[in-house]
Amino acid sequence: MSRPARPRFPYGSVYYRRSNPPEKDWERDYAQAASDGWTVFRHWTLWSAVNTAPGVWDWSLYDRQLDLAAKHGLLTVVQEKLTSAPIWAFEKYPEARLVHRGGRADEPQMSGSCSSGGFPGLSLNHEGARALAGEFLTRLAERYKDHPGLGWYDIVNEAKFPQNQWGKQGDYDFSEPTQAAFRVWLKAKYGSLDALAEAWCQFGYTDWDQVRAPMALAFYTQSLDWLRFRVDNIIEQMRWRAETLRAADPHTPITSHGQAQALQTLSIAGSHDWRSAETVDSYGFTYVQSRHGVEPWMHMHAVDLTRSASRGKPFWHAEHQGGPVWMRDFQMGRPRDDGRLRHPEDIRLSNLMSMAGGARGIMFPRMRPLLSGPLFGTLGPYGNDGRPTNRSAMASEMARWVKEVERTGLWDAMPVRGELGILVVEESQHQALAMHSSPDFYAKSARGAYRGFHEAGYQPDFIVPDQIDDHRTVYLPFPATLPVALRQRLADWVAEGGTLISEGFPGYFTEEGWVTPDETAAWLEALFGVRQTYEEFFADISDDVSFRWKDETIRGGLYTQAFEARGAELLAEYTAEAGPYAKGLAALASHAHGKGRTLLCGTHPGYGAYHKGGSPFFANAAALAGLSPRYDLPAPCFARLCESSAQRFVWLVNPSRGAVEVSLEIAGSGAVVRGDATVGGGLIQARLGGRDATIVRLHNV
Structure with a gap:
């Protein structure tokens, strides 16, 4: 069976996170997704679920996922999950467990995002743990590199460290392997123990083994060095993952995605989107309104940050909210419509906003919700039973639309540089x-x-x-x-x-x-x-x-x-x-x-x-500064100008729930690609539907 061409605009969701969804529904769900115009599924391939004992490898459940993808004409994004380590590996290398600032070594724990254990994994600064993890990555690539259902590898979910830990991210990792890696980093920076002591104002060191990460942050050189090291260390581990996969399979593209959170969690969790994007062939971002709220500027700041960090590489909206989110600490007290519920038109709007900003792929965190754990019943456009809903109908409408407009060259055009x-x-x-x-x-x-x-x-x-x-x-x-x-x-x-x-x-x-x-x-x-x-x-x-x-x-x-x-x-x-x-x-x-x-x-x-x-x-x-906006639209509407070597498109986005009439000047003429508008005489006159966008192809290139 031959592998289908990678879609110009992948559209789909995460599907399998062992042990959700139930195996009895897999065949039906794949058929439903294909029928609804979806082209990709992403799976969390858990190290713990595959390498169930030393030397024992059970790929059968993941084999079936890729076989079903090939059967139904979908491609698979294989997400490596080294952050779910086998229980036996925790016991083999107890010194590789992540250590909290308070001195506690983490036991293997459940992930609320997939209802499976083994999180947050082991320290990859430990030589033995890294060797075990590297074997998993190599075997994964060797097994699936020629499979017709494979499309991409995905590394380091949400490009942060650590994931699904008990404490706050900034409280990790103080394990001995990471302390040793910090000392190597410091030696490269300072050269000598005396130079380090002078820079840190920490006098009396007689051996490098006495140097340790600060257990309490303060605005001193020591703490700032620790924060810089953590970012460097996380990026090095991303690069190692990518290089390990490429060594086994040099032909399949590798992607990753962050949370567009470099402004918030770069220091806490190493979420440096620019440096993360350098390690892969394409990049992306998680953005769900349940966490951030529904204000359009907040959504667009995530899109624009990821576009800039990707530096011209393709990027995708990797986790796009498709259903409600019930009870999370960051939502408490917020209204239902502030990202806690999702209506079909909300899905359409956030699809279109990400597309206007240059995202060239859309995926939901679930096709259908988890059936266990704290995130039960959330985030997916389909129902708990996998059946269609009015939200999945909207997702299907958008999936079909992205294919229909491909012939216009829309997906080749990217936002021009900002002012x-x-x-x-x-x-x-x-x-x-x-x-x-x-x-x-x-x-x-x-x-x-x-x-x-x-x-x-x-x-x-x-x-x-x-x-x-x-x-x-x-x-x-x-x-x-x-x-x-x-x-x-x-x-x-x-x-x-x-x-x-x-x-x-x-x-x-x-x-x-x-x-x-x-x-x-x-x-x-x-x-x-x-x-x-x-x-x-x-x-x-x-x-x-x-x-x-x-x-x-x-x-x-x-x-x-x-x-x-x-x-x-x-x-x-x-x-x-x-x-x-x-x-x-x-x-x-x-x-x-x-x-x-x-x-x-x-x-x-x-x-x-x-x-x-x-x-x-x-x-x-x-x-x-001598600047003026390209287009003047009534708030909260906004415009994006996108261009390729052959085409220019102007996107007019209306985040409000009611229709808005707009008129704006353009140079030359144009043709409507989406929406209700007339173009002529150097003007676009458009009626922007509620929570929708109008797109005009300009003819002056």
Whole structure:
């Protein structure tokens, strides 16, 4: 039997997570999925379920899944699950168990996401455990590499560490193998024990074996090194998984997906989407409204972050909510329609939003819900019994539609570069976690900046430092900790014509956690044209910080910095709400630097916008940078322009439940691909259906 071609736009779901769904339904479910236009299933291939004893390998249940896929014309995404280790392996290598910050070594435990045991697996820093895990990966690839039902391998579900553990992710892993790996990392960085002792201000080491990870985080070099090591270590393990699979099967593409959570969990769980995407052939993201809520900007920030992190590689919405989610801590008290229930039109809208942002594949976390565990009855578009529902009917409608429009070239066209970039700086998030015991201040500042620009009609791209040259305008959120080299990089970029919009205290700390008053003062004066005259680090009581700009009140928060001019133009002052000491002091400064310009705000307008939205700061800042939105649509509607070498498409998305009439100018003419619109005379006049999108192919390429 020959293998079908990989679909241009895969559409499907996770299906088998042993021991769900029941084996008696498999044949019927595959036939249903194929009939409904689905093209892929993904399975959690549990190491524990296959390697049931030393030297014993039972692939029979997974064999049947791939055989059924081949029979019904579907392809399989084989998800390796090393995070579910066999019970016997826990006993063979007890020293490889993950160790909690409090000293407890984790026993094998159940996963709420698949109702099977063996989680969170073993430390791959342990040589013996890695050898066992490597054998599983090699055997998996050798078994299925020629199977007609195989489409892709998927590594490291949600690209985070650890998974399904008892404690918080940031509390792991303090096992001896990981401590040893940390020491190797430190030797490479510092070279000698004396240099390490000097950098850490930890004196009296006589042997490298005395060096250990900090059991309590604090804003010191030791903790910052530990956070950086954890990210490096997690990425190295992702790369090892991919290389092990490729060695056994060099022809089948490898994918992975994160949670589009680099702004929140990079420091806690190593969720560095840019570096994770480098290890694989395609990338993706989990995004479910039950966790994040239903606001469109929040969804689109996840899509745009993943697109940027993928750096031109195909990316997919890997876990897309298809059904209700009942009782999770993060939902408590929220209304039913804030992501807790899913209506058919909700599925259509979130499909279309991800597609507009460039996702070229959609998968649900389940075809049908689990029948056991805390996530029973959730997330799948089909019923508990696998029968169709009105939600699965909508998913089927979308699955068929993605095939119908393939001939138009729609899926070859990707979003054009955004008008500006929001700069993601790993060290800034490490500071938030180490200093404030949470990354929330960083995450909310960065997400709020996205919200502000999105609501003003822009497409902000999230970027990392080596992507700065892709944009002429960059926004820098929560930037108190910046590497010294990045300070110079930004100054050079502005001098060459860039516009840098920065929140307060840029570069106040070095990446090692030190305040360098003289160097920072010189940098502020040269790049921003100011000298600091006032500072407050009262993050706990600063939610009401505000200033006036262009006769409008701008909310900030967290820290408060004020300046006097050293060549800059002072644009705004803090109001009384900023506190009696900051009132009347300069809060905003604009400065010409070389061929470019900077705008420095002494507080964090991103943080203010995250909580309340509607901030005028971002439209004003964009105007100062000389930007204007590509298309002007009434809120909450938004547009995305996508192009390939041969085609251009404009997506007009309406997240509201009622229809919206819009009219916008275009250059040239066009033809409607989806929706109700007329195109002519340089205009698109469209009636955007509720929770739907209109797509027009432009004829001016």
